[in-house]
Amino acid sequence: MRLSDFIVQHLERIVDEWELFARSIAPHTESLNPLQLRAHARSILLAAARDMQTSQTASEQMAKARGEGPEKTPSLDRAAASHGEMRHNVGFDLVQMTSEFRHLRACVIRLWIASLESPDLASLQDMIRFNEAIDEAQAESTEAYAEQVNRSRDIFLAILGHDLRTPLQAVSMSTELLARKVALDAEALAYVSRIKSGSRHMTAMVGDLLEFVRSRLGSGLPIEPAPMDMASVAKAAMDEAYAGQPDCTPTLSLLGDSHGIWDRGRIEQMLQNLIGNALQHGGDSRAVTVTVTGGAEQVQVTIHNQGQPIPKEALNTLFDPLVRNASEELGGPPTSLGLGLFIVKEVVIAHQGSIEVSSNDIDGTTFTVILPRVSRAEPP
Template identity: 40%
Template sequence: MTQQNRLSTFIYEHIEPILQAWEDFARTIEPPALTMDDAELRDHARQMLHAFAADMATAQTEHERAAKSKGLGTRSHADTAAETHAEARLLSGYTVVQLVSEYRALRASVLMLWAAETSAAHPTQMTDIMRFNEAVDQAVAESVARYEYMVKQSQNMFLAILGHDLRNPLGTVVTGTSFLMQATDIPAKYVLVATRMFNSAKRMSKLINDLIDFTRTHLGPGIPIRVKQGSLVAICEEVVNELRTFHPERLVELHAPSKLDAIFDEGRIAQVLSNLIGNAIQYGDPEIPVSVRVEANADDVQIFVNNQGKTIPAETLPTIFDPMVRIAANADWKEGAYMERTSLGIGLYISREIVHAHGGTITLTSDPSSGTTFIVTIPRLPAGFGGAGAGAGGKSNSTPQAA
């Protein structure tokens, strides 16, 4: 097969009929590309076809061929035509299925037109087809990845704005009901209603805070923490007593040394404890106490939260900290299954991110003999703090700072 009959040369020489065939297909997709004129509609496809032809004319190793067929080919730092095309299609209202269908049409247009121009089979013809398909596969992978990234960013931005916008009106409800709860000149039944509204608003506030924390982890900065030396035992006692008050029917046992100082963010660690103990109360056997145990050595502090009850299936353990995965994967579990049916399903994920922000780890074990146990391990002296560690009853010479 002469150079004139090679597929890469054919693409350069017949780019207009190829673009026309592809444009005819693109115009059949609903919704139509309302934000793009004919020139823009053709521009991305023209760039991609030139990229395909240039790629086919470039020698490659077997390893490069295999990587490209999986969408893992090498690339420059600049956005590719496929990525730019994906952004434009998202803004035009295309679904990812419609986006991929365009590549299918582009592939078919090129190969059908080339087949009509090629009279006889030649060994290099199959090679050209394979190289062309590899280039298209790479472009599809780049387009889908960019499309998915932009969708996730848009979703997270929406959630962040929603969470922030809900804070102010909810704060008004909390303040107003708190004022009514303290009133002495209204009937008791109204105070009772105000108390219930206050408790509901506080639960809503926790959900909104979780939502904002979730979006922070996905929009770049992560969950912020401000660490200082404090009493970990005091924080544990405060959270345990709060949950005992909220769940008077349940027994929560705390086993901790009389004094244990460390460097940590008090509010964030309290948030972790509240999530873990709340989980244990919700899913544990109501006849058996929830156990919270605090231990420490020279370097680390460990907090164990244990409940007895239905164990978590082994296949679920690797994803238990993933945000909202349990809700999507186990929507049809039987009653009593270990799933947060009344929450966003992100409490454990946020707890993990807070612990990681402290330079620690959070793990989980679950078996019939010992029950379900969450184990939080954080360093007593986080990275960035000099001087001696803060031991039980000891002092740290570090200055509080943002972590």
């Protein structure tokens, strides 16, 4: 009997074994009903049987083995993806879920081989096709499971970031009131200044975290463009970035008309992150130069610092989220979540602009942001 026919005829027996195995590895068996334990097994098996009955050339088989072939079994992919999502939702871990496919493969082949009187070449071909179908199903389930894990993590981070805002605001307000209402000596004022600087830094980190989660959950960075002056925002961003850095020497250069239609809050966030990055990775002088240049239809902003250049191999991932630079990986002070430049890029994209970076030993590091004078919010 061909393997596809065997699967159809013995479907219930195979699914029964699937359920028994799932029950043996389930994280909390008592709370799962038979329908949940047998989830999608029937659909996966029937889709695999249909796939085995379709013709497949040698070239198509080779392409499929490399993951390059077209989707020939969309019903199998849908059933497997749904299975991965459900297994995540009911508490299976990834190892438990993938072990179901290992057991299913072994169960079907064991029962089928036992039913054969004399296996032939067609039997070997059937086994190859069945393994292909199970591999495809396992890959789809794993991908769907991973997506659920990522979404759960992002939701958790969103809740965490949101809930951290309240205690941080309390710390910041209490520090302000303490400095205003109580006579403090120089040493106490220094402590207050450190608390204010620390709470400001943590607030920025929480803001970056929430923006990262927003993008991960599929919501683009919202902007509310309005007429503004890039020069005044650049000065405000520099003042904020240098508030806790009295020994630093910032320079702001203005060339041409710096007015345009952008989201002031987002632009200030972008500039603070870029200036903070330049301060963190600049040389001993920690001198940062911000230049705003107005053109006919766009405004260019450059942030320059000297210091150790960015390694060439790091340039391609510089704006990726949660990526640390080499000095931090080697034990340097962890000053951020690795989200600052990711947020910068998101702000630039939201304004239909562009950003580039150049870095070498002689010229230092320069980030160049170009924004059209008129940026429009994307329709919801």
